[in-house]
Amino acid sequence: MIISASRRTDIPAFYSEWFINRIRAGFCTVINPFNRKQVAYVSLQPGDVDVIVFWTRNARPLLPYLSELSARGYRYYFHYTLTGYPLMLEPYAPSVEQSMVNFRELAGMIGADKLIWRYDPILVSDITDYEYHRRNFAALAAQLEGFTRRVVVSLADEYRKAASNFRKLAQQGITVRTDYSGDAFADLMTCLSTIARKHDMEIFSCAEIYDLKPYGIFPGKCIDDKYLRAVFGIQVAAGKDKSQRPACGCVPSKDIGFYDTCLHGCLYCYAGTYHAAYKNRLAHDPVSPSLIGWYEA
Template sequence: MQIISASRRTDIPAFYGEWFMNRIREGYFIFKNPYNAKQMSKISLRPEDVTAIVFWTKNPAPFMKYLDELQDRGYRFYFQYTLNGYGPEMEPFLPSVEKRIKTFKKLSEKIGKEKVIWRYDPVIFSNVHSSDYHREKFSYILNELKDFTTRVVISFVDEYRKATINFKKLKEEGIEIYQPPEVIIKSFAYFMAEEAKKLGLEIQSCAENIAYLPAAGIMPGKCIDADYIEKVFSLTLPEKLHLKDKSQRQECGCVVSKDVGVYDTCLHGCKYCYAGSYEAGKKNYEKHDPNSPLLIGKYDGGEAEPTLF
């Protein structure tokens, strides 16, 4: 048994739902090592081999039509749904905040509010996105979603290499990202925790090592969380599924999973993205075949002998 992540590296529900469901029906996908193209793995997606699926998305609307089939086939799943409302200056190819809130509510009503986790992340401060801006946005979305989720996850932006390049371009467009004084971040953290608590929502951080967050009431979280899976789906998982994923950052609390995604394949074009550029995503999307066991490109079986996990 294993947990499937779909996906940290791209938005499967938004762009690759047809491919994913074809892989579900076939019972496997093939993953190509991004650092060694000849190394491939054949990963089982059979229901009896999948403990749960964790979907990561900013727009699951295109995937909603497949949820009944997934459930009928016996799969357990929950969503990490990012909704922070920056607008086109930071998220140029996403639907409006209002549309994504409506989608969030529809998804929650369909599969249950405990299976849709709201992510307000990353928190980015700029000359356009001040502390007051975030207080207003967080409060607005929180009040809209308070009856449609049980947990909110927050994080503060990390300057990954690709995001740093985009931040420099944003500066040329008049949007300057900055690191505010600790007192500002601390005050906002306490604000988020208090607002969430008032409405009965659990609040956690994602891959953060900020000492005062627990004091504020924001505990370190696990986005891929064996304990949460046990709770939501009434399961008892083997100890090996509770182990930290050592391939993730030290601050990340996620347990081990198999990710179906590929970097540089997302088409949202978010300026803070660590998983690739919009330009590379467009080029790779042209190579996408929804009938291929590979997310990008075709597989003829000749490059390497895949191993079943």
């Protein structure tokens, strides 16, 4: 079983104490995000876990526990989001400077092969236009060279929760574009691909409905059976995770997070809003079997 920690929230940044408590207990419970009366028991025993996939913008709170995870026999790797967007788009995310320090320290602890950079999503707007992304991606890639081997990109979508934030931005005179076409778009995709390879990184897309292959960006799997075999020497089922979006190529995993619990407040987020997350945070107990509240299976 592959544990996803988590597509729904940032467990390393905000719930590291809870996570290590669940590792020590050997299990956690997961609430159905659409029906809280449905609660699943998830074993976290080392013998039941093939690998743990962490998704984060800030791994620092988890760093003190990584040696314990390794000593207990767990395999793990990180998807690490670092976009460096203006503060009004990512109001509570770590600064680029602090993110670079954290990213590099993590790479030194676990190795560049187990740390995947996410420039995700690519948000095209009045304050982050195509030229902005060329400069921004190039600057970040140069600083991350040698600390990662792979970068994942995707294009911003109008998810229900993000669409509301996009409308608020429009009221401030900032328009977000979600129609991706034309020569300028093609030039940007080609540019990102060229920059990534210049800095010794493979570049892949994530659950992308647009065909980016002509620009050198091929469909990726964020949870990838071939990657797991190459990096960890393990064999996992190669089938598609049917619980994910149609364009997602990931193999099956069990997500232990909960929506509306991430406090970064990114305005393009599909997994929740800051106000709902703040409310749910008040219901968090680091010794509970579940991420919020106290739910037993």
